[in-house]
Amino acid sequence: MNVTMYWRRLRRSESAAFWLFLAPWLAGFLGLTLGPMLFSLFAAFTRWNGVGTPHWIGLQNFRVMFTSDLDFWPSLGHTFLYAGARVALGTVLALALAAMVNTRIVGRTFFRTVFFLPAIVTGVPLFVVWSWMLDPSGGVLNYLLGKVGIQGPEWLASSTWAIPALVLMSLTATGGAMIVFLSGLQDIPLELRDAALVDGAGWWQRFRRITVPLLSPVILFNVIMGLIGSLQVFAEPYVMTGGGPEHTTYFLGLYLYNEAFWYSNVGYASALAWVQFLVVVVLTVVVLRFSRRHVHHLGS
């Protein structure tokens, strides 16, 4: 068989085309995702400063983490607290906003735009302006609270209020979830709502008995995506609190960044990264399990 014939056959073969089209992604996946993942799994069992040779130390990183590291458990606990509050409140707010802008209210396009915008326009500039707004003495939030006769808290400077402050800020970035809810709401058959109306159900009953059950797959989706995102939070505490006060906002992401890039405990940081990953996976599975009894699927 000569070369041209071979080439012609290869060209006609669909499987060959598949692999050619996939080649860039496959190279990236093997070289920059799977490869590094396996290497960091290996590094989790070593002592390594990132440049020299890693020293195999077995389970010692994990033993230290779970028993003698004074930062690990508080960091994990505070990460859970932040993620839990952010996802719970954010989901409720997103659903409420979606339900309100799904009505025939005048100006709903304006409200949708306003609620969605901060989900896209986000990042460091917003974290900086929020730090300033949350300033205990010169900030606009405490000024407004003072206007209505409330002595505002110390926000980011207080170990009690730092996490609530970060959660409060995150609520304004909930527009993505609102859009997902909105498209879910628009899929609910109008006949169901009309039938309930005929039966004399009030708005709360319709919301509780029809909307929420029919929306439950979308709620589940938003909760899982929210958890995955907020368990990995990094830039907010890095820019706004540096992990303080008193390590209250020293979340897992910040902790392992410091271990890797500040203290050069790269082996230990790899172990932390795997623990973070497993926490995300386990929580997702738990939520999926729990939801199996509570999520309704319309039709199939």
Place this chain on the structure above:
Amino acid sequence: MALIPLYVPLCIAAFFFVLPFLWMLSGAFKGPGGVTAFPPRFWPSHIDGRNFSTAAAGVSMWRYFGNSLFIAVVSTVGTLLSSSLTAFAFAHLRSRARGPLFAVLLATLMLPPFITLIPSYAIYQQLGWLDTYLPLTVPSFLGVGCAFYIFLLRQFFLGIPKELFEAARIDGAGRLRQYASIALPLAKPALITVGLFQFVASWNDFFGPLIFLTDSSKFTLPVGIRFFQSLYQTDYGTLMAASCVTVAPVILLFLVAQKFFVQGIATTGGKT
């Protein structure tokens, strides 16, 4: 009429959603020292641009603007190329490996960046890529971090009638021609959505530039603002000027192309 009570919560929420942006804008134009006034003035008494000159002095925010723009444009081009090629393979080319590989692709959606980051950092170090823009742009040409985009484009490609490709094949068009002259033009809305998301993601990215760049003249805007924070401490006027410059292009993109952002987000929400 029954809807009028809704305006109370809607307006309160809208106020808090918009407040940071108004505060940023008014802080930027209050001039030096204007931001420390207490009680705070909601609107500057006159427009003062001196905060912008401060932020443009030294290693200027305009330089950061250029750096950010360069990285965002290059990584968007890379993302569009790699994601559309990959999505086309997953949508229209048959192979026994297709199903399992697609499952692998979806699994990477859940992967925290930290888990691959440390070894990737070591790889870039070996390649001599640290403190260059290569780690921030090259991976996008290889579809790294593009799982969501690939998924979105694949859904779109699946919606293109098979007959169109059949007809092209009868006319002698190869796979590459079918991809370039049928799939890509028809998928323009989805490609715009992907391009916008990647541009904004790259523009807003803090973590990547923070880790890979050390020379302060190479910083992007988000890392630059952080750098300004260390230079100007609590001189919020200067910080707000740089912040305004950072968010302005994204706000503009959002207002012009809101439809595409909404479609992109809504597609993820389990319309499967």
